[in-house]
Amino acid sequence: MARSPLAAPPRDQGGPLIKNPTLVPVLTLLWIILILFVLYPAVKLLLVTFSVDGAFSLQNFSGIWKSAYDRQALWNSLFLGVCVALSGTFLGFCFAYFAVRMRVPAFLKWLVGVLTLLPLISPPFTSSVALTLALGPNGIILSFLGIPQVSFYGFWGTWIAETLTYFPVAFLALAAVLVSLDPSMEDAALSLGSSPWRVFRTITLPMTTPGLANSLLLLFANSLADFATPLVLAGHTFPVLPTQAYLQITGLYDLRGGAALSFLLLVPALAAYLLQHYWVSRKSYVTITGKSGARSSLKGMGSIGETAVFIICIAVSLFVVFLYAIIFMASFVKVFGVNHSFTMEHFVYVFQYGNKAIKDTLIVACLATPIGGLLAVVIGFITHRKKFLGNRFLDFTCMLNYALPGTVVGIAYIVAFNEKPLVLTGTLTILVAAYIFRYFAAGIRSVVASLHQIDKNIEEASLSLGAGAGRTFFKVTLPLVIPAVLAGMKYLFIHSMTAISATIFLVSVNWTLLTTRILESMTGLQFAQASAFSVVLIVLVFIGSGSMTLLVRFYSSRLAGVKEISS
């Protein structure tokens, strides 16, 4: 069904819809799906938030303004977001600088690179569980240092955990920026008599400003939307919006109040997203004039700064290793911190009582991943190669659930699918749809990016050599975008396995998820079981994403081979 328009010759770019009659059924189908799973829930959420008994009203917000606790949650969320953005970007920059610019042994760089990837593929509770075991009540670090009880729950714990969880996002963004900085800028500054530290201050840093701003906004949005960490670590002293909305709905059965709270969350999140997407990403110093003559020669920021970066990176890396070791150990000993004798009983428990969760999680992820991948190719191809009315709106719609905090999406889904005409709550469909439409945006982006790189002449060459349009698409275009699709599918898979903020509202007796089991274990103070669940989940994600990485490599290397031969 989706094939016929794709097979249309790519040459007729710019033609109106009439020129591509085959496109009509596919577009119609796409729009039906998108309206159903993206626009309808969003509109429904707005309706519920802003109406009482069918009339426009702001009454749902009055409860929030009256409640000092809810007001506090708003400020806390914003404050936490700013703090995490700052600390995470700082750490991310240090790591990026370490990996890209410093003269350190290659294996150290590799090791640090792998360590920064760990939080990206781990379930959101990992650092929370480990931090609780390390710094929480009776935490091993505290007892080791002989520090008496300090309250770790609240701002500090949440902040540390979120920083550790999200700094790799900043790392990836900033490393890409640092790599693409033209080294001759810094050479020029040095040759004009500037000291290395001044070069860093006046050239390197300002030229990465757009990248830094980008990273700040990304982390701000991530922290704002984070649900799992505050649920475990924030406690009652530090309420934040996502957890408040969750408690409002699951604890007080106040759907409208929850919707209103999530709307408060939506505003800054969307603002950050739009700012990042439409403003910062346009500002970039990466594009340079003329042909770059110089090669990358490593430039430092001076010995004091480099020593500091080195120490920070090694210390944080060790801490991350330490945290993962704790999780691992806690799942294999009787009672972590008390009785360290080896046992398999937690894993026995996991496979006895968590079997269904494991199976369900895998089913959901294995359904969402290929469907999302297929949608990403179709949408990426259509938005990039075919110009027609509503193209930009299509793009925006696809990005919407991604830009919104997971809590908002989850609430929108129960608001929309809990009552007629469409009752989907408690089904597999709603879980799969939630993941697909929330995370397939990454796939679309990477498909579009790789389509940009494919010279249209290649397709035209195929056509001129007598291959039909269909043959051209399947033999030429598709193979070239497969690495991008796989990369997008990997992202989708990882998040389908680990993300919880949206789906926490959608799980049911029929369909449950590993992440919810971890959460239940945590709230039940069953740290050992939580650790065992986490280990199982990490291993599953690792196997899945690892094999997809290998596939991407395999395809990319084949493509690289092709390029070498043809050049």
Added chain:
Amino acid sequence: MTVDLCIEGLGKTFIKGKEAFTAVRGVSLHVAAGELVTFLGPSGCGKTTILRMVAGFETPSEGSITVGGRDVTTLPVHMRGIGFVFQNYALFPHMSIFENVAYGLRAAKTDETEITRRVAEALELVGLRKVESRFPNQLSGGEQQRVALARVLVLQPKLLLMDEPLSNLDAKLRLHMRTEIRRIQQHLEITCLYVTHDQKEALTLSDRVMVVNKGRVEQIGTPFDLYAAPKSLFVADFIGQANILPARIVALSGDKAEIDLLGKPFSFRFVPGSGPERAGNGSVVLRPENIVLTPHGSGRLDATVRHRFFVGDHMEYDVSLADGQVIAAFVPYSPGMALFEPGQRVHLDFSDNAPVVLFQEKAGV
């Protein structure tokens, strides 16, 4: 203020992964104060690497660099007081033109009034006006090039290093900037190293040219020396156009050589010092512009015209000799000149006074 530069036995070995690659070896050069020396050579021969070592961006694996009698081999870049002009200009995109030019002065903690004055002076020197508040991306390529130049000249560097500074400009502008650079360099009497791909640029611009090949110096000399008396076939071939023919040297006396070329006897005047020392096999280098083509009669060699190109100021012919070798011959354009058609048989000779370069075949080659 002007200083001389002395490079002694300079070498650079890069370690790529586990492989060592020697990009530059045994380069020695003395540049007199106020002199402009051009590095010329094929792509990848190490020109940039030598220049970057002089600048201090790369650390030499061996050898030494002395500027004005002071050994700077291990001195950090920012303390060398050199000016470096990049191929891509490397203007700071986040700073205005004024700030770009003032950058080095600020590093040297110059006071603000002085900065304003000197920036204006430097921009004046390169012929730019009213651009101070603009940003690099608001300037044309040629203007950016001037700013890059002003940015280093404002510091009154003792040594100016330029790596293909004109290669991003179009042909007309390149010609103009070439003379500009030379004018400024001579006016300020700056010692200057200049890297280029363009041999015309090298020949017209420099006091001396250093031809580099595979990381080694092939020859250093004035443009005229290189053209008239190349010391190796590589230089002969690289500078200008050259037909290189195998020949047998029969006898030598003074600056005259008796040659056997394709079985015909020739007597050539050869450039002293460049030529062979004894009889034997060798090669002879014939510049295309020294070859004379005649329809019939006087020439000593038979040839057949293969192609004819009109280049504007002269005609270029590809002709094949009796043994099938194809060589190039240039005939200056004059109105009403006789043209040869492809396939036509002609005779070929050499201008009497044209100095011809001879090479002895090296032992074992």
